[in-house]
Amino acid sequence: MRKAKRSEKEMIVELLRLSFINNLSVGFLVGSGYGRGSRIRGLMEYACEVCYRFGEVLITEDGSACALILYPHLKRFSLYAVWLDIKLLFGVIGFARLKKVLHREKLIENQHPKVPFCYLWFIGVDPAVQGKGIGSDLMAELLAKMDAQDLPVYLETSVARNISFYQKFGFQVFHQIDFGYSLVFLRRI
Numbered sequence: 001m002r003k004a005k006r007s008e009k010e011m012i013v014e015l016l017r018l019s020f021i022n023n024l025s026v027g028f029l030v031g032s033g034y035g036r037g038s039r040i041r042g043l044m045e046y047a048c049e050v051c052y053r054f055g056e057v058l059i060t061e062d063g064s065a066c067a068l069i070l071y072p073h074l075k076r077f078s079l080y081a082v083w084l085d086i087k088l089l090f091g092v093i094g095f096a097r098l099k100k101v102l103h104r105e106k107l108i109e110n111q112h113p114k115v116p117f118c119y120l121w122f123i124g125v126d127p128a129v130q131g132k133g134i135g136s137d138l139m140a141e142l143l144a145k146m147d148a149q150d151l152p153v154y155l156e157t158s159v160a161r162n163i164s165f166y167q168k169f170g171f172q173v174f175h176q177i178d179f180g181y182s183l184v185f186l187r188r189i
Helices: 006-019 024-030 036-054 079-093 095-109 134-148 160-167
Strands: 055-059 065-070 118-125 153-157 172-178 182-188
Touching: 006 036, 006 055, 006 065, 006 118, 024 036, 024 079, 024 095, 036 055, 036 065, 036 079, 036 118, 065 134, 079 095, 118 134, 134 160, 153 160, 160 172, 160 182
Parallel strands: 118 153
Antiparallel strands: 055 065, 065 118, 153 182, 172 182
16 A cells, blocks of 8 residues: 555546445435436545545555545645535535535534544445455555554445444444435444
């Protein structure tokens, strides 16, 4: 695992788009219908940019898996961050979904601690090689890095089968919210 270069952003965005194409939580943000794939791409571009600035974009040596890590305590106001939010609104969320997306994001934020922590925003493995231990190896390296920084790690998932994956790495379920799909909150302290 290593920090991804900016030149690898398109590859990472595509990897995440493919990994989250059927994800219910992502679907809630981007909606359905025509252009859904490009809206997912826009969401992943946004998340990459935010993590390049206020976190880390990590990738395996072979490029088959990646993780977007955000350190919310490092996030700062900037005109560029506002510009990214505007692009997200117009290109991904849309005005019709804005109110429910903002409500969802506030409920998620309320589950986060007020102390520094690592937010595992997205972790994705190329669907062609899933189930071969690549995600487990990436997670183990990522958690060793967070342990060295003495940071708790928080995440949420809408994929029930992923809960046991996270639990084998010491994550504990601590909350759940129904948004028309179940969003499960996990933390590793």
